[in-house]
Amino acid sequence: MADFIQLLVAGLATGGIYALVAIGFTLLWQTSQTINFAQGEFVMLPAFFMLGAMSVLGLPFWGAVVVGILVAALVLGVLFKRLVVDPMLHHGVLPLAIATMALSLFLKEAVKDFYSAEAQPFPPLAADVNVSFLGAAVSLQSLIVVAIAIGAVVALQLFLNNTQTGRRMQATAQNPTVARILGIPVERMILLAFVINAVLAALASALVTPIYLAKFSNGEYLGIAAFIAAIVGGFNQVRGAILGGLLLGVVDNFAAAYLSAQYRAAIPLVLLIVVILFRPQGLLGRVEERTV
Amino acid sequence: MATDILTLEDVVAGYGKMTILHGTSFAVRRGAITTVIGPNGAGKSTVFKTVFGMLPARSGRILFDDAEITNMAPRELLARGISYVPQGRNIFPELSVRHNLELGAVMAPGGFDLSGRLEAAMDRFPVLRRKAAAQASTLSGGEQKMLEIARSLLLEPKLMLIDEPSIGLSPIMVNELFAILAELRGRGITVLLIEQNAKRALESSDHGIVLELGRTRIAETAEAILADPRIGQLFLGGGLVEKVPVIPGSPP
Numbered sequence: 001m002a003d004f005i006q007l008l009v010a011g012l013a014t015g016g017i018y019a020l021v022a023i024g025f026t027l028l029w030q031t032s033q034t035i036n037f038a039q040g041e042f043v044m045l046p047a048f049f050m051l052g053a054m055s056v057l058g059l060p061f062w063g064a065v066v067v068g069i070l071v072a073a074l075v076l077g078v079l080f081k082r083l084v085v086d087p088m089l090h091h092g093v094l095p096l097a098i099a100t101m102a103l104s105l106f107l108k109e110a111v112k113d114f115y116s117a118e119a120q121p122f123p124p125l126a127a128d129v130n131v132s133f134l135g136a137a138v139s140l141q142s143l144i145v146v147a148i149a150i151g152a153v154v155a156l157q158l159f160l161n162n163t164q165t166g167r168r169m170q171a172t173a174q175n176p177t178v179a180r181i182l183g184i185p186v187e188r189m190i191l192l193a194f195v196i197n198a199v200l201a202a203l204a205s206a207l208v209t210p211i212y213l214a215k216f217s218n219g220e221y222l223g224i225a226a227f228i229a230a231i232v233g234g235f236n237q238v239r240g241a242i243l244g245g246l247l248l249g250v251v252d253n254f255a256a257a258y259l260s261a262q263y264r265a266a267i268p269l270v271l272l273i274v275v276i277l278f279r280p281q282g283l284l285g286r287v288e289e290r291t292v
Numbered sequence: 293m294a295t296d297i298l299t300l301e302d303v304v305a306g307y308g309k310m311t312i313l314h315g316t317s318f319a320v321r322r323g324a325i326t327t328v329i330g331p332n333g334a335g336k337s338t339v340f341k342t343v344f345g346m347l348p349a350r351s352g353r354i355l356f357d358d359a360e361i362t363n364m365a366p367r368e369l370l371a372r373g374i375s376y377v378p379q380g381r382n383i384f385p386e387l388s389v390r391h392n393l394e395l396g397a398v399m400a401p402g403g404f405d406l407s408g409r410l411e412a413a414m415d416r417f418p419v420l421r422r423k424a425a426a427q428a429s430t431l432s433g434g435e436q437k438m439l440e441i442a443r444s445l446l447l448e449p450k451l452m453l454i455d456e457p458s459i460g461l462s463p464i465m466v467n468e469l470f471a472i473l474a475e476l477r478g479r480g481i482t483v484l485l486i487e488q489n490a491k492r493a494l495e496s497s498d499h500g501i502v503l504e505l506g507r508t509r510i511a512e513t514a515e516a517i518l519a520d521p522r523i524g525q526l527f528l529g530g531g532l533v534e535k536v537p538v539i540p541g542s543p544p
Binding site for chain 1: 386
């Protein structure tokens with residue numbers, strides 16, 4: 001039982017991080033048909049903003065996290081939208097997706113060249129201790145990750161459902177033409193979605209980098225995992241991305257412990273194939289009608 | 293105040309290389325119900341999209357309340373008192389009925405009494421009150437249309453553009469729909485309507501405009517159009533082009 005709880009908490013911590021990144025996939029897809037293949041790099045990069053804020057500005061860790069999130073909102077939110085998405089979007093979904101692949105390579109190589117190819121130390125979120133949780137000894141770090149991820153998801157849901165701006169954003173995602181007809185500032189809503197995506201990715205960066213250390217290749221697996229999580233949960237639903245992320249994290253940890261650590265990396269793909277076969281729109285997804 | 297609330301002068305518009313409106317001109321009488329009819333491809337919906345700033349006019353002028361509004365953005369047109377209910381389903385399926393309705397007030401002026409207006413709308417359309425908390429996707433087709441109409445009335449527009457509202461509705465709903473349009477006219481709201489069911493629509497309208505191939509063929513009282521033998525011909529195929537000379541002068 002204690003093992004089970006340990007694994008569950010560790011799985012939820014991983015899953016919470018996947019969820020934060022996966023939500024961004026759904027936000028960008030819904031508001032602007034953007035599939036961001038640089039999403040993993042959007043998680044890798046803010047850690048370096050944070051390291052920079054600590055070494056250059058001399059800020060304490062949490063101050064650097066805030067600065068890193070703000071810089072990410074500007075660079076990976078506003079500038080990404082203006083410089084990559086806007087010029088490419090009217091060429092179609094595929095050219096834009098390819099442009100984001102190019103961006104992914106560019107960001108990885110840029111970090112390697114300008115910073116270092118070596119993993120950089122990154123401060124831990126908390127002291128490396130275990131605390132007793134429901135009779136099991138679980139790492140404090142994991143609990144903090146779970147708490148912050150849940151907090152961020154709840155805050156996002158409250159914003160989307162309980163504020164006027166949030167509902168206008170949802171309206172823009174569900175039917176942009178009608179949103180425009182009703183006078184919703186559609187462009188501003190889409191930009192907001194990009195900013196939220198960048199903020200969530202930067203937050204995920206602060207949560208995940210203490211585990212893996214800051215390295216240019218950190219985004220590779222994370223981007224794929226979050227992409228799979230979004231598809232499994234439902235690419236057009238924020239709550240689908242949350243479910244997909246948590247599920248993937250938990251299944252991943254349990255499979256490694258109870259089945260085989262060797263096949264661990266295959267588990268998300270098996271999950272993906274099963275879901276696509278039996279429920280192509282994802283667990284919570286809505287069937288999208290497309291005219292070809 | 294001029295008797296015409298909306299005037300189109302030689303409006304040219306289209307999609308890409310295709311021109312749909314080849315210099316469309318007509319005027320819409322204030323406080324009346326006017327129905328635009330015409331065969332498929334005549335440019336009826338294109339007229340609405342162009343008036344509402346969803347499609348740029350390449351040339352020509354559009355006047356609303358004696359001011360030029362050519363190529364103004366929807367936000368500006370809403371603020372001036374025009375609303376638009378396009379063809380098909382125009383709800384936000386995953387928002388509640390109440391939140392859908394509320395989005396009709398995005399362009400509300402300062403001091404706008406939102407909750408009061410929402411209450412009034414739900415008084416007029418009781419089904420929206422009954423299902424206020426439900427997801428809008430759970431409404432029937434007719435209920436969704438009522439929601440769209442209620443939403444577009446929230447800001448008390450002067451002119452409402454409604455494109456094919458009766459499509460897919462039951463005969464009872466169609467009757468209710470036309471009763472609502474008559475009620476709007478009673479409140480002084482000008483209604484410009486597109487209808488496939490031309491006869492039914494003209495029977496409830498004051499004026500009719502017949503479009504063909506992006507040009508105004510006839511602009512008359514609804515009665516006169518209903519009595520016009522050429523109309524049947526137009527809808528049964530053969531166009532007016534060779535058979536009838538274009539009516540000279542400007543539309544009434």
